[in-house]
Amino acid sequence: MSKELTIWLLIFAVGAITYAARLSFIAFFARREMPPLLAEALKHVPVAMLTAIVVPAVVFIPPGELRLDPANAKLIAALVAGAVAWWRQSAVLTIAVGMIVLWLLRYVVG
């Protein structure tokens, strides 16, 4: 299967999933309460999934070498950007600072 075809199948399959999740209680289970365990688990989805997405993108250097040392420019850039995000809850500022630190470490410092 070509990559382009895979992507198009994915678009409609994931589109169906997101739409089904949106419709779920509004249309399918309109007369039901959400199960308490599901509600408790949902509270933790943002932190858990965001962590699982961010951490590998920062600590692994392609093709999959774990690098938790200061020579890893992405790790340093992410730590600085994380501190900025903690201090000012601004996506624009966080992204800008993170990219600038990454470029400085890569091209200026070496």
Added chain:
Amino acid sequence: MRTHFSRPAFFEGVRDIAPMMLGVIPFGIVCGVGAIAAGASPIAALAMSMVMFSGAAQIIAAQLLAAGAPFAVILLSCLVVSLRLMMYSAAMAPYLRPLDYRWRALLSFVLTDQAFAATLQRFRESGDVRANASYFLGSGALLWVVWQFATLAGILAGQVIPASWQLEFVVPLCFLAVLTPLLRDRVSLLVFAVAAIAVIVLDAMPLRLSMICGGLLGIMAGVIADKMMGVRE
């Protein structure tokens, strides 16, 4: 459908959600950049935003696609990040019950984090279902349109800017901006620590399953910690 529509309420919804576009536009740009970095064509990258219409699902799909994950793993991961939409659906359901199925189908499509946050208060305060529905539709419509233009900007940036700039790094940075402010209590820090360690330790798992497994272990740790703290209180 027309019989339910209130033009003033629709534009009130548009106006009230407009300030939130400041947060939505960078995220939409990131989605465009991420899709291009994952190898999607510009048309497919835009279709992702039009059909999926969920930043979290789009980004995770793009990340996993770039990492060469199999189709089923990408679907499963998108399903987990979409669970949060079920929470909004459950919160909105009682207010939308009086509407006919066409309205409910339409409003469900534009149910997002931002539209939910902007309209729930109004649904709680006002019993005018017809005006509320139009208000919700107005917020959702503006968001959808702005999302497409922001994605388009990201697609153009992703094609013009050379790969050596490592523009794909804006994707984790964008998530970091959302994640960091959430780490304000002990249980959230525990969820973060468990998910972070798990995703590193499990990296060798086949089929790029480490992301979804790390996330699920974090969620489980959070549920267990909540239970234990509840017992102590």
